[in-house]
Amino acid sequence: MNSHVEMEHHRGVLIVRLSGELDHHAADFVRMDLDEAIMRGQVSHLVLSLKHLQFMDSSGLGVILGRYKLIHSKGGKMVVCDATAPVKRLLEMSGLFKIMPLYDDESTALSDLEVAL
Amino acid sequence: MTNSKAGNFMNVQFAARSENESFARVVVAAFVSRLDPTMDELNDLKTVVSEAVTNCIIHGYDSDPEGIVTISASLDNETVHLTIEDQGRGIEDLELAQQPLYTSKPELERSGMGFTIMENFMDEFEVTSEPGHGTSISMKKTIVSKKALYN
Numbered sequence: 001m002n003s004h005v006e007m008e009h010h011r012g013v014l015i016v017r018l019s020g021e022l023d024h025h026a027a028d029f030v031r032m033d034l035d036e037a038i039m040r041g042q043v044s045h046l047v048l049s050l051k052h053l054q055f056m057d058s059s060g061l062g063v064i065l066g067r068y069k070l071i072h073s074k075g076g077k078m079v080v081c082d083a084t085a086p087v088k089r090l091l092e093m094s095g096l097f098k099i100m101p102l103y104d105d106e107s108t109a110l111s112d113l114e115v116a117l
Numbered sequence: 118m119t120n121s122k123a124g125n126f127m128n129v130q131f132a133a134r135s136e137n138e139s140f141a142r143v144v145v146a147a148f149v150s151r152l153d154p155t156m157d158e159l160n161d162l163k164t165v166v167s168e169a170v171t172n173c174i175i176h177g178y179d180s181d182p183e184g185i186v187t188i189s190a191s192l193d194n195e196t197v198h199l200t201i202e203d204q205g206r207g208i209e210d211l212e213l214a215q216q217p218l219y220t221s222k223p224e225l226e227r228s229g230m231g232f233t234i235m236e237n238f239m240d241e242f243e244v245t246s247e248p249g250h251g252t253s254i255s256m257k258k259t260i261v262s263k264k265a266l267y268n
Binding site for chain 1: 135136138139142157160163164167168171174175225226227228229230231233234237
């Protein structure tokens with residue numbers, strides 16, 4: 001597996017830190033890990049940290065959009081933070097920032113979400 | 118064949134398996150590295166290779182690992198020519214397939230951004246497809262060498 005998922009629960013917020021490469025091959029593993037954590041835990045909101053993601057393509061966009069739909073259907077919010085320049089470009093191209101805010105780092109994302117709680 | 122010209126070229130064929138997607142990206146990146154591309158240019162090339170190869174696997178071959186993906190690349194001065202093709206099912210409606218956000222496989226959580234990304238990241242982009250026989254994507258990108266930027 002060339003992609004890694006690190007997760008941390010923080011007061012109803014699931015923080016997901018992705019590293020490595022998120023392509024079609026990795027997408028299935030990442031999707032399963034995230035959905036399991038979202039369905040099993042007391043997760044209201046999701047913070048997706050992309051700081052250590054070295055590569056992403058449109059398969060990664062599909063994974064992010066899919067998790068957005070899941071969280072959104074449960075009445076929660078999903079935000080992304082710390083996107084590297086190439087990942088940010090891809091997210092911009094797909095229009096993702098129209099539905100999901102981008103924060104500079106995890107702590108800003110968390111404090112904004114907790115205000116929104 | 119595009120390879121008849123005097124420039125450098127390479128061809129690679131591999132099984133249509135998702136674990137070969139990263140291999141495909143690395144092969145093309147290594148081949149192009151002699152042009153001294155910037156990190157952004159290299160990332161653009163890796164992304165389009167990833168999109169095209171993923172399309173071959175998911176759409177061309179319906180995830181059948183028996184399929185074969187072919188990548189041909191050549192260098193013509195500072196320009197990279199890339200052809201990525203499969204002998205799979207082909208695309209019925211090319212215009213529809215190239216619409217941003219359109220996907221024929223929403224059940225697989227595809228974003229429908231593959232063609233849009235390829236068009237945006239490359240200087241030239243052309244798809245040819247014959248239903249039942251396969252799809253071929255030809256692309257060009259001119260590398261503005263890092264050396265040129267520094268001079």
